[in-house]
Amino acid sequence: MGSRHADLWLVSAEPLSYDFRSPGRLSRERVRALQVANETFARQLSTVLSTTLRTVVFARVVSVRQVTYDEYIRTVPNPSLLAVLTFESQPGSALFQLPMGVVMSVIDRLLGGAGGRVQPIRALSDIETTLVRDLVQRVAGELTYAFETLASVRADLDSLESNTQFLQIAAPADPVVATEVEVRIGDQAATATLCMSLATLKPILASVDQASAEAAADSRVAAAARTVEQRLQQVEIDVTVSFREVTLTSAEVFSLAVGDVVPLRHPVTEPLLVAADGVTVASATPGSHGKRLAAQIVTP
Known part of the structure; x- marks a missing residue:
């Protein structure tokens, strides 16, 4: 009897964790487009805060990643300023979050204070909410400007919350795109976040996919044209x-005979x-x- 054997291949590599509830659905082109849009939003955010507070404010994007809503909300400090944003003619909503310490510093500066680093961490009063609402409304307008290169969207402020337990803009397992933005106001630094559900981003990502497909088609047409041109250069002609x-x-033609000379x-x-x-x-x-x-x- 013939013996049977099997070869065993061992691959030396570190195991990678994979969450089947949140499959990777963001292509490289999608991530790049969202990165550019969020960087524009960060620049506009720093401009709004600088002009409002009359001090130098820096804002930069730290990361753009896809997670579940439950994973995102568990990383948000409680309490925080939670601004629920809606988009005209688009499903779902977004969430803009600022740490409460930064919000209190902003309020202190708006009321004429120095905006010290030591601020109370608590829910906002009615007067403080009114002051912050105007500022967040301007921030929502800059979000509209940041994404207009990808798709026509109109963001608007829906409500303000401070407790994450009373807020749920998506199901816990729903995929969202979370953007971390580092904000520096004077010597104070904090991390703001922008959370957008994939349902809200679907029209935007569709335009990105269409532009990517058109670019790929144009590239194929250009490559075919170059190939045809190269082949034409090799064609033999008389x-x-x-x-x-x-x-x-x-x-004169009919009268021609052998030996005649035509000048x-x-x-x-x-x-x-x-x-x-x-x-x-x-x-x-x-x-x-x-x-x-x-x-x-x-x-x-």
Whole structure:
């Protein structure tokens, strides 16, 4: 009896965790487009805060990643300023979050204070909520501007919350795109976040996919055109070198016999005509190349 055996291959690699509830649905093109849009939003956020607080504010994107809503909300400090944003003609909603310490510092500066680093961490009062609402409304407008290069969206402030337990803009297992933005106000630094559900981003991502497909199609068309051009450069064609045409009457043609001489009437100083497929492409002078007759191009 023949023996059976199997080869065992061992691959030395670190195991990678994979969450089947949150499959990776963001292609490289999608992530790049969202990265650019969020960087624009961060720049506009720093401009809004700088002009409002009359101090230098820096904001930069730290990361853009896809997680579940439950994973995102568990990373949000409680309490925080939670601004629920809605989009005109689009499903779902988004969440803009700022740490409460930064919000209290902003309120302190709006009321004429110095905005010290030590601020109370608590829910906002009615007066504080009114002050912050105007600022967040401006931030929502900048979100509209940031994403207009991808798709026409209009963001608007729906409500303000402070407790994550009373807020749920998506099911716990729903995929969302979470963007972390580092915000520096003077010597105070904190991390703001922007959470957008994939349902809200679907029209935006569809436009990204369409643009990517069109770019790929254009690339294929350009590659095909280059291939055709290269093949045409290798096609062999017949080239003729001729004297000036001679005009004869029909009677002269029918009277031709062996030994007759037809004058060419081509001046010695006039170049010959070089033609390809009946189309004149150059002028040349007659000569020789070694033992062969040749023509030298003088005018293309």
